[in-house]
Amino acid sequence: MPILLTDIWPIADQDDFKIHFARWNNHAQPLEVLARDREEWRGWQEYYPGRNDFNRQFIFSLAQFYHEPGTWLFGGVFRVLERHADRYVVEETDRGAGFVGRLKLLSDYRSRTTRTFMPPHYDQFIVKEITREPYAGLPFPGMGNIDLAFDELSTLVRNDRPDWRGALETTKGIYLVTDTRTTRRYVGSAHGENGIWARWSNYAETGHGGNVELRNLVDQNGFEYCQDNFRFALLEDHRMGTSDGVILAREAHWKRILLARGEDGLNRN
Incomplete structure (x- = not known):
């Protein structure tokens, strides 16, 4: 009943x-x-x-x-x-x-x-x-299932959700940002301290993460453009001990495969 x-x-x-x-x-x-x-x-x-x-x-x-x-x-x-x-x-x-x-x-x-x-x-x-605790964002789904709207990412970062932070701050990787309005794509990599978590936290704060083309979108359309249109997915995850050279090579691979450069993409190089 x-x-x-x-x-x-x-x-x-x-x-x-x-x-x-x-x-x-x-x-x-x-x-x-x-x-x-x-x-x-x-x-x-x-x-x-x-x-x-x-x-x-x-x-x-x-x-x-x-x-x-x-x-x-x-x-x-x-x-x-x-x-x-x-x-x-x-x-x-x-x-x-x-x-x-x-x-x-x-x-x-x-x-x-x-x-x-x-x-x-x-x-x-x-x-x-x-529930035992108030809702603080999506539970961590595992590395192979990460696909977040900007809105969802912002919630996770704002609440410093421990399952996401624990997994991503100890991980290097290659990620994809998709502008769902135009379907243009940006491929990026995270290989610094605190790994993917630090990189994506910067996106949640700025909308563009310092990337030239994404910054142009924010400058032209406002922060709301990111909130409404950006999605984040993880393409590859690697241990923190993986060399930066390997990460950058894999980033170049995905840029080529996903046509992230040129008219269809948001990568400058």
Whole structure:
């Protein structure tokens, strides 16, 4: 028999709530925003879409757990303090604070409306899982399965997720950055101290990692271009004891194979 939300969290004042079913907004995944920056997540509750959707006292915020169909991660209860023509002013309350980032609920909600009244849905929520720790990014999938959107990489770096850092900071390698808007590719290598982790952390911070063509994209289109379009994959991993000469030779190999130079690529050399 499933455990319902009503079994673990009685909410008597449901009429005072709107539920925010936060989903991909063509720029960022709400799950990653919730995991990496609580202030940015509060901003998702303060966004005013042109109509007074949050016309109740409280917001029951949920982020779509996009890796698992029908799953939503609890993001906190917010109180609406002010309503303006272009924004809300909200504050996070302590209601359900222990569940934030940990409580996963099942719901078949599919309506295009992302902000809706609580009573029709509260009794239907099934508790899927209460995790030991708050969600802090994707678990490490193994070296041969790394394929990350910029949004996902940013979350892992911001949270200094130990399984990823432990694996990548002791590893040299060849990696691929793909601009998904144009399909142009950049092949790079990590062979310095702290290996791939240090190299990719720089990308998460700057968007371009110091590479000429990628920097040009950021300069011309803004940091948001990286967030929206870059993906990172690991092509080869090597022990830290591997010579830099071997790494650079393998990098040149992948540049040639993937046509990373010239019109189809983002490598200058």
